[in-house]
Amino acid sequence: MSRGLDVRANERHFVELKDYIESIRDSQGLLMQTLHKAQEIFGYLPIEVQKFISSELDISLAEVYGVTTFYTQFNIEPKGKHKIGVCLGTACYVKGARSILDQLAKELDIEVGQTTADNLFTLEATRCLGCCGLAPVIMIDQDVYGKLEANNIPEILAKYRD
Ligand code: FES
Structure with a gap:
């Protein structure tokens, strides 16, 4: 589920980014520095922000998009406050990781790679933890939960909803 950025509501963030660009305009690596700063300000790099950067730096949108999607440290989708990683490594898979993942997807009403509408959780599948x-096993931020059963999920999520 991709959601557009409300440009009007984020006006002060665009001003902050513009001020930053002006302050580093003569430096090397202008695009990378700007993308990092933009992600710090907005939390991710939606197309509206990429277009703004393209225009401010006079670089094609295709180039901005290419760099943004090439480097894994940049997110073009919003990330939730809490990141849930469900291990789909062999041992976890054999012990029922799929049903844990399905339960999380159901509880959160999102698919893997998505973020809940309230921006609280992002659901991801991971390799062996x-x-x-x-x-x-699942990890929520830095917390590890093991020997899970699908019916443990609501109680675990509740801890992060307060
Ligand atoms: S396979 Fe899940 S922790 Fe190793």
Whole structure:
């Protein structure tokens, strides 16, 4: 689910980005520095922000988009306050990670890679998290939850909703 940025509501953020660009205009690596700053300000790099950068730096939108999507540190979708990583490594998969993932998707009403409408959670699938003895495992931010069953999910999510 991709949501457009409300440009009017974010006007002061565009002003802040413009001021930043002016302050570094003569430096090397202007585009990368600007993208990092824009992500810090907006939390992600929606197309509206990419267009603004393209115009301010006089660089084609195709180039801005190319750089934004090439580097994994840049997000073009909004990220939630809490990142949920569901391990789909072999040990977790064998122990039922799929049903954990399905339960999370159902509870949050999103698919893998998406963020909830309230921007609270982003759901991601990950490789082995290095604690296979606890399979199936999920991580929410820095917290690890292991030996999970699908019916544990509502209680775990509730901790992050307060
Ligand atoms: S396979 Fe999930 S922690 Fe290793």
